[in-house]
């Protein structure tokens with residue numbers, strides 16, 4: 567479903583050049599929930615942004631549903647793949663109502679039947695229709711993330727790219743959003759590629775995971791192998807240990823690795 571082959575991307579020129587992705591390759595099967603983990607700055611979000619068409623200066627091959635992705639964003643691509651960002655507040659236009667935010671992609675894509683589609687999606691993400699008249703600042707963090715998920719789904723994409731979709735939320739709300747994502751996945755057999763710091767989230771939702779460090783994939787493995795301690799690399803084993811038994815010493819060890 568998602569094929570990433572030898573993806574390379576750098577920022578800056580000459581001495582300031584920063585190679586952020588180096589020959590990143592992995593494949594996600596249709597309907598799979600696939601996790602991307604690794605330390606901060608390892609390039610996880612950058613991979614998603616290349617797939618979403620937000621970065622265009624990459625090299626390599628990207629394909630979704632056997633369709634090679636061009637670098638520029640196109641309408642067919644928006645209907646194939648959508649991204650949900652970490653911060654639901656920053657990703658929603660502050661002066662547009664929720665109704666307008668959800669209708670806008672339908673207008674851009676010339677899709678009719680907008681009223682019904684918006685209402686159906688609000689139902690799906692667990693928000694009443696009264697939310698159509700509200701503005702983002704009148705919503706809680708969890709409600710805003712529900713709107714961001716609804717907006718990502720309004721064009722009925724086959725792939726959702728999820729960039730730490732719960733990390734900006736209160737712990738009590740995180741589980742609600744994860745459960746919503748799991749229910750939506752089951753209902754529509756979407757394919758998810760999800761960046762997270764949280765191995766608990768990986769264990770709860772994902773079937774496979776790729777571990778990144780310094781812009782490279784260290785290893786890909788099934789979540790069963792991850793939780794049963796069958797990781798191949800010391801770094802992945804350390805991530806698992808750190809998540810099971812968090813301590814200051816362990817945090818130092820991971821940071822220094």
Ligand SMILES: Nc1ncnc2c1ncn2[C@@H]1O[C@H](COP(=O)(O)OP(=O)(O)OP(=O)(O)O)[C@@H](O)[C@H]1O
Nearest residue numbers: 577584586604605606607608609610611612613761
């Ligand atoms: N627009 C940009 N211009 C220059 N450098 C960038 C840009 N976006 C990302 N980077 C750099 O690319 C590297 C990878 O960033 P990325 O956001 O992909 O990491 P990440 O693994 O998602 O980290 P985190 O878990 O902290 O979100 C970082 O060194 C970052 O500073």
